[in-house]
Amino acid sequence: SQQGEEDPQALSIQEGENATMNCSYKTSINNLQWYRQNSGRGLVHLILIRSNEREKHSGRLRVTLDTSKKSSSLLITASRAADTASYFCATEPVRAGGTSYGKLTFGQGTILTVHP
């Protein structure tokens, strides 16, 4: 079953604009990760945010995490046509005893289209 739910399902913007994607999840997590996938190929890891972090930056990417609302957002600033892809959030749940072995649960993804 899918724990993460991305919103919107699809997003179409012009080059240079910012793109914001949201993710909600259901259970307690150790961390939340964002991935990009181009045309049904392998996933590329973008950024990982731990449950005790609230915000993280990587280049043009900014991720926030609100564990009280069980939600996260991914902001891509100054988007480029090359950013066109599907974006997925994935959560790593807390296991009994507090350990986690990297069983990721993915949402259905947001399809981002950036028009040149």
Next chain:
Amino acid sequence: DAGVTQSPTHLIKTRGQQVTLRCSPKSGHDTVSWYQQALGQGPQFIFQYYEEEERQRGNFPDRFSGHQFPNYSSELNVNALLLGDSALYLCASSLYYEQYFGPGTRLTVT
């Protein structure tokens, strides 16, 4: 440094047949996870191998089995293929939290 590799890239099988997919992890990684991604969906966790044993399993039937070798490479086997097994099968390797995905194997069952 080679990333995660998977073989074959594409595969067409008939219902009822068996298939084996292969994965070589990123250098230095000791854990391999397998995911199934149906068209238009996010990946779903099948199972994870660590120290040559299945450490975790998702909600997949016993027709899905795997193996990890001493060099950390892994195989995914699917028996008695169904049309619904058609999907992109992704392998991911990790050492700690970040998982690195391979390009996937596209399996079509006819």
